[in-house]
Every structure is written in structure tokens, then in C-alpha cells.
Amino acid sequence: MSRKVTWPGVRTKRAKGRTYYYWARTEPWSRLPNPYDDPDGFMRAIARLQRIGALEDERTRTGTFGGLVAAYRKDRKYLDRSASTRANYDHYLSRLLAAYASAPLRELTREDIQTRVMDANQDTPGAADMMLSILRNLYKFAVKRHRGIEDWTLGVEPYGNQSEREPWPDDLLALALASENASFRRAVALTLYTGQRVGDVCSMTWGMIRADALHFRQQKTKAEMVIPLYPKLSALVSDLPRSDRHLFLLSNEQGGPLIPDTFGRWCRKFCADNGHERRTAHGLRKNATIELFEAGCTTAEVAAITGHKSLGMLDHYGKKRSQPKIARLATAKWQGAETKREREN
Template identity: 70%
Template sequence: MRQKKAKGRVYHYWARTTPWTRLPDPYSDPDGFMRAMARLQRMGALEDERHRTGTFGGLVADYRRSKHFRETLSNSTRESYDRYLTRLLVAYAAAPLREMTPEDIQRRVLDANEDTPGAADMMLTILRTLYAYARKRHRGLSDWTEGLEYFGNQTEREPWPDDMLQAALTSDNELFRRAVTLALYTGQRPGDVCAMTWGMVAGDMIRVRQQKTKTALEIPMHDNLKAMIDELPRSEEHLFLLSNRRGGPLTREVFLVWCQKFTRKLGMNRTPHGLRKNAAIELFEAGCTSAEVAAITGHKSLAMLEHYGKRRSQPKIARLGMGKWKAKTKGEREN
């Protein structure tokens, strides 16, 4: 309720309607005032329920309160979802769920964001997640993402070219060089790399619990990684392997910016996540099986892992395979 003073009198208004609804004076007509308040409150409750259950804004509010959003998603994924949900609410907050169509999403989400295909693809993924959540709670909803296609432009997450990777591994920026080394030789996501502490190091192993999947891993250290870790400063002020001068952790946001700045100077745009693909490719090219690669990177889906490995070098794999064949033939002759 709001009050306004005009011409020496005080007027009372219900402020949840547009325009505000004037109320009877509570002093001269208390019964009328209470009846009007009760009626408006009932109307407001019905409107809230209609909004909560029947619009995109209400669906998003429900989803943000869900266990899936609050507990199943990792912190980084939840933050990313939150950011894109806010963008989608600008376009669809008051949209009735039953009136949302693929054609409208194509125009207002995909076409409107074609200059940033990565963002458009992420919003389409979130819209599909929301539909899967909504159809279990709203009978008869049509799939508002049916037939829509991803741009599929994921160049930022592509593996780093060999020359660019070597330049990063020998960079004069000490902390950047260490971050790239740790990300490459553990094959972990940027958030997990930045969260690694000295307590996770045990001999020649690094123990990791992935933030996204909660998978626990024990990763043997590559000689290059072991040499780098042996040189890291260690004190009571440096809890994290990648700590700044004040002892705080390197954040994944800063790591992202560093990688983008470094790679753009070399004519490309790459992110820390691409180093995870580099790790998978190196392991495949070394002759590892999918199961062996997954034991290091923590991938649950072998199909996704094979997707990562599509960029492995055919000549290297062929040379490795021929070497095994030659060894087999030599063994047979000796026997």
C-alpha cells in the first residue's frame, strides 16, 4: 500500500496494479477499506500463481529453486546458466509457455545473436533444459526448440595449435606459463585447475575432485608437470598451486582473459578449455585407449572423448600403429 498527499488530504493506493488502485479511506470507511484490500490481495495471489505456473519468468524462477539447479550443476555451470537465463528473461519473462514457438526463438535468440554463436548455442541448450523441466510439470506443452540447430561454432574451445601451445609453455609470464602447463598435463577443466592446492599433491600424483561431475581422480604427473611443480613457491601464504603474489588463487575468469589475450595476439582465439582437448589428443597420439584417456581427463562419455580425439594427427597414429605391427612381425620371426 502507498500513500499520496494532495490538497491537504492523504489518499491510499494499492500499488501492485498498473495504474495504482485507489482505496477507501481506512479511517472514515474502515469496512470498505478492508473489503477492498481483501479483494485485491486475492486477485494478486491469483495473478502470482498464474505468473508462477504459466509464464517463462515463472518457469525460470521455479527452475532456479530446483535441486537440479542448486545442487546438481557445478558452481561454474550454475553461474553460466544464471547469466544466460537473465538474458533470456529480457525477451521472454512474461511470455506464456504455451505460446512459445521454435520460430520465435529462432528469430529472437539465434538470429539476434548470430554474431556471437557460442552465446546463441548456450542459450539454445538452456532453453532445451528448461523445456525438459517444464514438460514434466505442464501437460501438453509443445517443444519450443524442435527443429532448431546449433551454430556449432566452437572455435574458442578448439585445441591450441602446436606452435601456439609451445609459445605459451615458454612464455615470459611466469604465472600464465604455469597455468597452461598445469591445465595441459592434467587435462582438467579451468575451474578445477585453478582450485588445485598443495594438499592435492601426493608424491607423483595429483588428487582431483571435479567440480562439474564430482568425479574423484588420481592423476600421475607428467615429467614436465613434475618439474614445474617442484619449482613452485610453497609457504603458508601459498595454499594453491596457482596462487597470486598475495597467496590467493588464480581465478578461472582471469585465466580465460589471459588465454584470450595471448592467443589473439597470434591471430586466433583460444580458451583454457581448449587445453583439455590438447591433453586428450596427446594421450590418443601416444597410443592410449579411450578408457586410459578417460582415467586422466575424467570424461564420463567415451563418445565425447572420441569427439575430442578427432583432431589427433593421423600420421602420428599411423606411425604408432605401424611400429606395433613391425614389433609383432619381429617377435614372430624370432619365435
């Protein structure tokens, strides 16, 4: 049980006959030295925590960029994003806060964004584009809540370099699917054969397999998915290790789930070691999308497998599909239609 004592902001707790002191203006509370055993240390700790608190107040004060980020993180649209998406956002928000936390919103300019975000990160264009995208969302949030705020992201052009999400070349994919590292090989195959995001693939359990299909809910879109166990996928699932301690389709040696970040590191290292830097695990989702298009699937049919909500994004993913393969499918359908007409006549 806690009780107030004579120092503002300090709370105490009793445990095993002893009294412990805490600074209660942080979350979680910060442990303090006992003021009677070490009064100087106690006062120095309070002074340090007060300085940290004052700095944090300045960084999150209403009207500053830091205050905007703090409010945005409490917004329902942000909270409804998947845990992995929020973690990704937080990574880049932290970088933006390092530059702009205490900056007044009304004093930020388009030139600031161009020079301190885009130009300063031109060596990592994917990161620059991600921060620009997040800034666009922040400004959409801000203009509805702060009078006189202008969206200074308008007119700032992204690099458009998304090579980190490019599909894997055929030779690289063949090497991965023949890898001697069984855990890596299976993870690549399951990602490719289902067309799902890495987080969803690593979360798949044996209990999701029912009636010759894989049933799961996408973490990002919350969409309920059912993917039939077609022959290639069925053969892969049959090859996966299964026991009482293997709950997940992709398990580590102890039976726990394969961590998405671990699989991501495997993929980046494998690609770099084979001369394809900046390729990532997410590129496998593009490979699956392209293969579905090249098999003659319609946009709606591809979306039924991948779960894409934006058909525009799906078309963007499919831009790398092979024109000759699509052309052969089209001419085969064309010839089939002519043959059918001739028979009918």
C-alpha cells in the first residue's frame, strides 16, 4: 500500500517490514534512495528526475512536434494498427523526435523536411520515404486539430526507391528454396507459398489448419483468411516438424515461434551473401503476388490469397510480372476462344 510523504511527487511502499521510496511522476515509478540513509543521494535523484521531467514536458508540450506525436499515439487510428506496424512507426517517430521534439509546429517549414529528413537520409532512401509518409499522416492529424497549421509535406517528393521490397530474383529464390538450413528454407517457402506478411507467417499454428485449408486472421488488416492447402503448400506443411511442443508451423529448436525479426535478419544476410543487398523477407510477398498474376489470376483472385485491401497497391506489386508469360496466357485464352467459336459454328 502506498501513502503520501512530505516530498511532493514521492510515494512510499511497505514490503517485508521496510519502507521503499519512489518518484511517482514517471511511468513506471522510479526507485529512490532512502532519504534517511542517504539524504544527499535522495535529493540528487529527485533533482535529476525533475530535470528529465521538465525536458519531457517541453518535448511533449501542446503546439510542439513532440506534443503532436504524443497526441497521435493516443489516437484510435494509431492504436488500431497492428503491433508490428506500431513498432515500425515508433522506430521512425523516434528519429523524427530526435530532430523536432521541441520545435513549434507553426515554425516547421517545407525546407526543414526537405533538408533534415529527405536530404539528410538520402543514403537510405527507403527510410527517408518512410519518415515522409509518417509525416504526411501526422500533418493530416494536425490540421484537423490545430488552427493555422499548413501541411508542409506537400511538394516534398519521395525518392520512390523501394528496392528493399523488391521481389527476389529467380536465381536467388531457387538458392533459398534449396538451402541446407532447414528452418530458413521452410520459412522462405511458407512465406512464398501463402503470400502473407512475415508477422502472419510466423504466427501460424497447427490449430489453424482445418478442412484442408489454412484459417487465420491477418494482424495488419484484421481480415479473416482461408487459404486452401494446394499441392505445393500441402507438401510443405507435411514436411514441417510437429510434436507436442511444436505449436507453430515455424518453430525454433525449443518449439517456440520463429521471431519475425530473426527471419528478417536471416533473409537480409542470405541475400547480401549472395550479391543481392537490400532485399528483405517482405519481397517474398511480392514474389507470390507476381506468380499469381503470371498464373492468370485476376486482381480479385490474387487479393483473395494475399489479403490486400488496396487494389491499387496490388497492381503496384504486380508491376514486376513477366510480360511474356502474361502474353502467352492471353494468347492461349484468345486461341481457345476462337477454337470454341469455330466448333460452335
